[in-house]
Amino acid sequence: MAFYFGLLQTIGIHTLLGLSAYVLLLTGQLSLAQVGFFAIGAYVSGILTVIFEYHIVPGLFAGALAGGAFAFLVGFPALRVKGLMLVVATIAFSEIVRLFFFNLNWRVMVNGVEVGPDSTQGFREIRFYAANGWDTFDVVLFIWLFVIVVMAMLWWLDRVRAGATLRAVGADELAAQSSGVNIVAVKVTAMTVGGVIAGLAGGLYAHSATYVDHLTFSVLLATFAVAYPILGGLSSVFGTLIAVIFVQGILIEGMRFLGDWRNILFGLLIIVAMNFRPSGLLDGNVLSRIRRMIGHGKPDGGGRHA
């Protein structure tokens, strides 16, 4: 049972990480900076609960805010450049953050024990759950509470003008501008929202793992963050969830017997999936077919207007 609870925690955290990239992908921006915000959230909330002995809830909120604040600051220079330049700029940002924590040494005595980030040795004492008697099931519920809230908000976003505007920027920047959309404001807002979600995911990750170090926050994880929504499809928030369940649940955990062949398989899977479903597993056509199947009235688009 503990194994499945652990897997549920991983799926929840990775879904949040994927959704943070999803928000930006809606506006047509591919960001590999999400892992940087994730790392900031992890360290900030970890430092607050360990060194300053905060409760986890304010710790997580502070981590999410820190992620959002950095995303906002990075947003302006990074979004001056477009498309492929943004990919490079955001890789660089994530690597700067990783190297910063690689070099961060902040050891403090708390209750007679030395704790805190220990540069290359990592940050080892993030034990809020154990210290407060939460069992793994409580943690699963706690994480999924956030996952459900974030997913519900993003699902709702697609039903209001703000969400349509995000997608309009992603579809055609000039047409969006000519329709009165301030694309810089929209992109920086999306970046900030993505930073908040990634920061939250990072805080949850740090407390589940009880230990973080710079190796966790690699370009590889940044790639996973964008791979989930791209593989799952951008037409719906559920695409990201399905991709996370598929990759983490089936490919990585379900196929343990394959050993390190799984990693080779992962690369191959991405190539095959992109060739056969370039718009992701759950693209617009599949989605409208599902809607029709469950008798959801309208043939297309699924709005509740008019």
Next chain:
Amino acid sequence: MASRMAGDAMLELSELSKHFDGIRAVDGLSLEVERGEVFGLIGPNGSGKSTTVNLVCGVFPATSGRVLLEGKDLGGLPPHRRLNAGISRTFQNIRLFGELTVWQNLWIARRDAPGEEAGFMRNWFGSSARIREAIEETLVFAGLAGRANDLARNLAFGEQRRLELARAVSARPQLILLDEPAAGMNREEVEDLKQRILALKGSGITVLLVEHVMELVMGVTDRVAVLNFGKLIALGAPGEIQGNMAVREAYLGSPDAEAA
């Protein structure tokens, strides 16, 4: 021209130029579009019509010269602020948000009437009966009633053209720029478009029409300007322009050149 009051002009271009790598796409263009008229802009391919539209919309900055809306210099205003100032447009090669519904396409561009602006939350995250009514009205104007929930990319070509127009109208503009709206249309569709442009004029919107289809230009415009090599070569009522030698030369080449 000189006798006209300065305040009459909806749009004024003053010594407007745009150079691309030494090519003078628009070269010292000055003209005025009066409030409430349908103004045609014609000229051979590459004469600078589309560049003029893009300069008015702020897609790129002018090399020199000014664009004034109701006497106010638009300076370096970006496109979205120009929409708020009252200029909306359509695109020559249809640029709809294909993965969004017809309704959403109009909702994005929609502007509230001055003095009736909704608050931030209601504007972005809410809706109201007033907005629904206004969008419904625009749909009827464009002949798209009943297609509200279809994805824009699933519309037929003619419907997509009408949705482009509807999206531009949805922004409640004072001035609307139509960039070759009749391209690819059959005779019936052109006639239909003519009626819609006249309806726009009837509701007090000024129209700048860039077009190749002479049947449309001659049928709806009050005045026509002819561009060639980025310069204004003729300006007048549609009937006058049709008989103008300079215009024929621009389109067909000069008789001397042909003989040579």
Next chain:
Amino acid sequence: MGIDFIDVAQAIIDGLLFGSTYALIGLGFTLIFGAMHKLNMAYAASAIAGAYVGLAAIALSGLPPVLAFFLGPVASGVIGLAVYITCFRYMPASNMLAPLMASIGALFFIDEIIIHATAGSPLAFPAVMDDVYFELGEYGFRGDLIFVLVTSLVAMLVLLYVLFGTRLGLATRAVSQQVVAAELCGIASHRTNATTFVLTGVLGGLAGCMAAAAVGVISPLLTVPITVKGLIVTVIGGLGSIPGAIIAGFAVGGFENLFLLVFGVNQRDIYVFLLLFVFLVFRPNGLLGKAIKRD
């Protein structure tokens, strides 16, 4: 004080010499971008993989080690072609995300195969002229780095000749400027793009061998850092600019070694990334990149 002027100068010299490999990698990224307006994220991985194949070939056959520098690039060219076919050839032209993501998949795939085949441990790579050392006044020039520089320069000259002196190069440039028009002139755009991938693959394989020879070992751990450095070189040089990539390659090599001397190995890359950000803020089109023009 601690750091003398002569240390700084020597660090920059070594860095510039090693920077020629970055220039080759940056050239590969920029050429593919120039041809297709797409990033091939698997590029550095195929370069390293080529070097491995070269190494394996000489180890298994007992051929002289220098042949690794010939077999490696050939293998990289083949891998480049495979990447083109699997990640770019059949993708919808308007979709930017799918080929980018697919090539990231190819990066993992290639990297993991190397890890699987070598159990993840680094292997020694043959160096050339590593027993030679030139001295010029107070400054020294490592023979192996001179070899890297000279080989890279020759490769660049050959490349420039192919691009600007042959019909193949003309076709490549035609396709990158106007796909439809080029096709109407009888140029098969897919074949031209495939050629670009093979050509850049060979270039990358050479860079992979050079980098491995200069460091002395080859390891799958090199893939991601070389990918990132190559991308930085490409952006600083200006996406699509050939001279930009060459200049930026040398510059990044020089600065990197300078940062290593001043800030130490743990912080070196932070400053390389900050250098990139300086460019993104003040010169977003890079050193020699073209400004965005009308569409």
